[in-house]
Amino acid sequence: MHTQIKALYDNLTAHLLGAEDAACLLLTGLLAEGHVLIQGPPGVGKTSLAKILAGSIDCAFRRLQFTPDLLPADVLGYTVYDQSAASFVLHKGPVFSHIVLADEINRASPRVQSALLECMSERQVSIDGTTHALGRPFLVIATENNMGSAGTFPLPDSQLDRFMLSFEMPSPDASVRVRILRLHVREGHETNLAGLVSRDELLGMIAEARRLTVNENLMQYIGDICAALHAHPALIGGPSPRATIGLMHAARAYAYINGAPAVYPDHVKELVPYLLRHRLTLANRQDHTQGGLERVIREVLDQTLVPTKA
Numbered sequence: 001m002h003t004q005i006k007a008l009y010d011n012l013t014a015h016l017l018g019a020e021d022a023a024c025l026l027l028t029g030l031l032a033e034g035h036v037l038i039q040g041p042p043g044v045g046k047t048s049l050a051k052i053l054a055g056s057i058d059c060a061f062r063r064l065q066f067t068p069d070l071l072p073a074d075v076l077g078y079t080v081y082d083q084s085a086a087s088f089v090l091h092k093g094p095v096f097s098h099i100v101l102a103d104e105i106n107r108a109s110p111r112v113q114s115a116l117l118e119c120m121s122e123r124q125v126s127i128d129g130t131t132h133a134l135g136r137p138f139l140v141i142a143t144e145n146n147m148g149s150a151g152t153f154p155l156p157d158s159q160l161d162r163f164m165l166s167f168e169m170p171s172p173d174a175s176v177r178v179r180i181l182r183l184h185v186r187e188g189h190e191t192n193l194a195g196l197v198s199r200d201e202l203l204g205m206i207a208e209a210r211r212l213t214v215n216e217n218l219m220q221y222i223g224d225i226c227a228a229l230h231a232h233p234a235l236i237g238g239p240s241p242r243a244t245i246g247l248m249h250a251a252r253a254y255a256y257i258n259g260a261p262a263v264y265p266d267h268v269k270e271l272v273p274y275l276l277r278h279r280l281t282l283a284n285r286q287d288h289t290q291g292g293l294e295r296v297i298r299e300v301l302d303q304t305l306v307p308t309k310a
Helices: 003-015 020-032 046-056 072-076 110-114 117-122 174-185 199-210 216-231 241-257 265-279 285-290 292-303
Strands: 035-039 061-065 077-082 087-092 099-103 124-127 130-133 139-144 163-168
Touching: 003 020, 003 046, 003 199, 003 241, 020 035, 020 046, 020 139, 020 163, 020 199, 020 241, 035 046, 046 061, 046 099, 046 139, 072 077, 072 110, 077 124, 087 130, 117 124, 163 241, 163 265, 199 241, 216 241, 216 265, 216 292, 241 265, 265 292
Parallel strands: 035 139, 035 163, 061 099, 099 139
Antiparallel strands: 077 087, 124 130
């Protein structure tokens, strides 16, 4: 594992016990420049995971608590007329940051959720007819309470497709809970939020990950997986071209994190559930409660020919 990536990973897992897989997936999204949706019940560390990552990187960070009374201007910003300057002045919203934590995103109305679509897809914001570019890196980390919780709105498909990765923070088991208590019983326990990686260093690692080799056979493998899901009779539709591209970039980042010299089929197979599950819809929606999507994904992965040379 790259030295600086290991420092970020160690900082995440040292202060959020039992979140090893979540930390690796969040770093994958960071290096692939793909937005991340973290799901799970309240109190399992979704917000803490995002805050620790943001504090470990020397970049601009803003947290926005999504509530039913939030307005699009609270997210994007707004312009006001300055009489002294005889011109309109832009007051930038939280999206004008490198890392944006959209906390409990599904508690906001669909109108506010839609305000994020342009910036997540095109890294730009349109306010009062003027387009403003956002800097790099630009990462939206959204947390989402389980559907069915009081006061939640479902995320539209168009927004779900803009999240490269989605994963669930599970409740820790008994042994992890005891370790958490030991960590927090110590007086003066604090999260290390000193910047471990600078913005330039992060951009350098993103560029290095993008240079990892993805040969023709592996691209065909990714295409075959997405096409098989699209044609599966148990699904309505399938992964979009954006999802297919995202799978390749995420596999590069994941390979880079694991110190591999190139992207291999195993990297793709590991990431498929986290890249595609939130983008898929079962024809029989009742199967969602029985792990239906997981079964379909496993079936497609088992039946798709793996390239022998990758």
